[in-house]
Amino acid sequence: xxxxxxxxxxxxxxxxxxxxxxxxxxxxxxxxxxxxxxxxxxxxxxxxxxxxxxxxxxxxxxxxxxxxxxxxxxxxxxxxxxxxxxxxxxxxxxxxxxxxxxxxxxxxxxxxxxxxxxxxxxxxxxxxxxxxxxxxxxxxxxxxxxxxxxxxxxxxxxxxxxxxxxxxxxxxxxxxxxxxxxxxxxxxxxxxxxxxxxxxxxxxxxxxxxxxxxxxxxxxxxxxxxxxxxxxxxxxxxxxxxxxxxxxxxxxxxxxxxxxxxxxxxxxxxxxxxxxxxxxxxxxxxxxxxxxxxxxxxxxxxxxxxxxxxxxxxxxxxxxxxxxxxxxxxxxxxxxxxxxxxxxxxxxxxxxxxxxxxxxxxxxxxxxxxxxxxx
Ligand SMILES: Cc1ncc(COP(=O)(O)O)c(C=O)c1O
Numbered sequence: 001x002x003x004x005x006x007x008x009x010x011x012x013x014x015x016x017x018x019x020x021x022x023x024x025x026x027x028x029x030x031x032x033x034x035x036x037x038x039x040x041x042x043x044x045x046x047x048x049x050x051x052x053x054x055x056x057x058x059x060x061x062x063x064x065x066x067x068x069x070x071x072x073x074x075x076x077x078x079x080x081x082x083x084x085x086x087x088x089x090x091x092x093x094x095x096x097x098x099x100x101x102x103x104x105x106x107x108x109x110x111x112x113x114x115x116x117x118x119x120x121x122x123x124x125x126x127x128x129x130x131x132x133x134x135x136x137x138x139x140x141x142x143x144x145x146x147x148x149x150x151x152x153x154x155x156x157x158x159x160x161x162x163x164x165x166x167x168x169x170x171x172x173x174x175x176x177x178x179x180x181x182x183x184x185x186x187x188x189x190x191x192x193x194x195x196x197x198x199x200x201x202x203x204x205x206x207x208x209x210x211x212x213x214x215x216x217x218x219x220x221x222x223x224x225x226x227x228x229x230x231x232x233x234x235x236x237x238x239x240x241x242x243x244x245x246x247x248x249x250x251x252x253x254x255x256x257x258x259x260x261x262x263x264x265x266x267x268x269x270x271x272x273x274x275x276x277x278x279x280x281x282x283x284x285x286x287x288x289x290x291x292x293x294x295x296x297x298x299x300x301x302x303x304x305x306x307x308x309x310x311x312x313x314x315x316x317x318x319x320x321x322x323x324x325x326x327x328x329x330x331x332x333x334x335x336x337x338x339x340x341x342x343x344x345x346x347x348x349x350x351x352x353x354x355x356x357x358x359x360x361x362x363x364x365x366x367x368x369x370x371x372x373x374x375x
Contacts, residue, residue, distance in 0.1 A: 001157060002058035006046045006081050008038050013169040013304070018272035023293045028175065028302040031275070032166055035282075035309040040080030040110065043073040043309025044189050047158030048150030049081045055154055056144040057085060065133045066146035067092040067125050069214070071103050071256055071280045071318075073310045074149050079112030089113070090136070092128045094120050102315045151188030151223075153230040159189045160231055163196020166304065167205075175302050177206040181292075182306035183285035184210035184246065187224030189308065194243050195231040202237075206304070211288040212248040213281050214255045221246060249291070250284040256318050261287035278310030279318060 012033040020029040034044040056064050064087055068075045075091040082089035089112040093104065097116045107114050115132055117124040129145060136143045146155070170177050180197070184190045190210040197205040212220060225241045232239040252259035262283040269275050269286060277283045289305055292298050 001051055001154065002054035003050050004054045004057060004081075004085060006037075006039065006050050006053075006084070010165050010169060011036055011042075013166065013173065016269075016273050016305070019269060022268060022272050023290065026296070026299045027293055030170075030175075030177070030302065030304045031273075032162075032180075032304055032306050034162075035276075035307045035311060037309075039084065040077055040106065041073075041309060041311050043077055044159070044162070044306070045074040045077045045150050045309075046081065047162050047192075048074070048155030048188060049077060049158075051157050052144075052146050052150050052152075052155045053078075053081055053085055053087070056087065056146075059142070059144065061087065061142045061144040063088040063090065063136050063141045063143045064146055065090045065092070065129055065136070065143060066148075066150070067094075067129050068148050069094045069120075069255060070098065070101060071310070071313050071316055072149070073103075073281075073308070073312075075112075076103055076106050076110070076312065078146065078150075079107040079110035082112065083110045088136075088141070090115065090132050092117065092125055092132060094122075094125050096120070098317065100317055102312050106312060149186035149188055151186035151227065153227065153234060156188035156192045156227055156231055157234065159192020160196035160199070160235055161192075162189075163193040163198075164200050165196075166193075167197055167200045170302075170304070176201070176204070177304045178301040179298065179303045180206050180208045180306055181285055181289045181303060182208060182210050183213045183281040183308055184220065184224070185214035185281060187220055187227055189306065190244070191224050191228040191231055193306070194228060194239060195235050195237055198232075198237045198239060198243075199235045207245070208243070209288075209292075210244070210246050211250050211285040212246050213251060213284045216251075217246050217248050247288055250288045252284070256280045256313075256316075258318060259284065259287065261291070265290045275307075276311055276314065277307065278313040280313045280316075281308050281310045 014031050016029040016031050020027055035042055037046055064082060066075060066078045070093055079089045079091060091107050091112050092115045095117040104114055115128055117128055133143050133145050180193055182190050190208055194208045224244055228239055258279045265287040266277050266283040269277055277286050
């Protein structure tokens with residue numbers, strides 16, 4: 001299949017020893033850093049785009065049209081990858097338009113044209129994709145339309161290769177994953193990982209557990225079942241619909257709406273490993289991982305958490321006003337405190353930050369006195 005290179009080789013696979021210890025030392029925890037890559041805050045969708053844009057370039061397209069929900073990392077990455085390849089990128093985002101959206105701004109920064117629907121209705125978005133593509137074709141452009149999330153068999157083939165990559169890396173590090181935990185929106189990543197790992201380890205392949213973060217399971221399941229069948233046929237492996245485990249327990253009120261558990265999980269990761277997850281996709285899957293470890297069902301197993309990227313969403317409003325304490329107070333050093341809008345209050349972080357600033361001031365005084373004493 002035609003492919004363009006958008007990643008600089010394998011993404012890191014790292015141990016999470018302090019998080020594992022904080023969760024009781026019951027599991028061997030790893031993280032696959034799809035958030036670390038060469039362009040546009042990276043993310044799992046670069047893998048799909050390697051093949052989707054490869055096909056676009058191969059067929060002589062000069063413009064691509066894709067679509068997604070407001071905080072679509074796939075749309076941002078399509079704009080960035082398109083810039084790198086000299087393609088004209090049009091992105092249709094679900095509305096209604098928000099006054100402030102860093103993800104939308106970034107798409108514009110990469111030279112993509114953003115079209116927003118007036119509603120959150122999928123049919124409206126699909127109609128606008130058709131309209132934009134027809135207009136471009138009428139202007140004589142060769143256009144490729146890329147599906148939502150890049151999750152057709154061409155795009156999801158990138159995730160099949162990611163599954164293979166993971167097992168090769170793990171083997172070099174001396175372990176074999178028993179489970180992969182992944183956030184699932186369109187299902188392309190989950191289906192690809194099932195097929196890619198099955199192709200390498202057959203019946204001993206890891207179990208892939210998907211936490212639903214975007215659409216209801218009833219809608220998602222038929223999509224992922226179809227994709228799994230198509231990818232399995234392409235790879236020549238045998239899979240069954242019973243290989244697909246979807247867990248909707250972390251979705252909460254819906255797409256892009258943080259939950260208490262996702263905020264706590266993100267905070268725990270930040271404080272044990274110094275790593276960030278985004279509030280729309282990855283934090284919810286992390287909350288699911290924390291809950292499953294807590295239940296004891298993963299005891300003694302090697303688990304790989306799939307970090308899909310999405311970090312710009314940390315700075316989205318996500319439908320709520322940022323807490324006042326985090327935006328109006330000025331720190332001891334005269335800078336506005338960090339405004340992590342997407343996570344709300346991060347479980348009381350604002351209050352603790354205020355306490356920390358006070359400690360910092362006392363510490364600074366101590367240092368000065370120390371300096372005097374040493375002088
Ligand atoms: C950061 C992040 N993680 C995970 C996913 C889920 O991937 P998929 O759509 O293949 O289920 C997405 C999808 O957009 C994402 O942006």
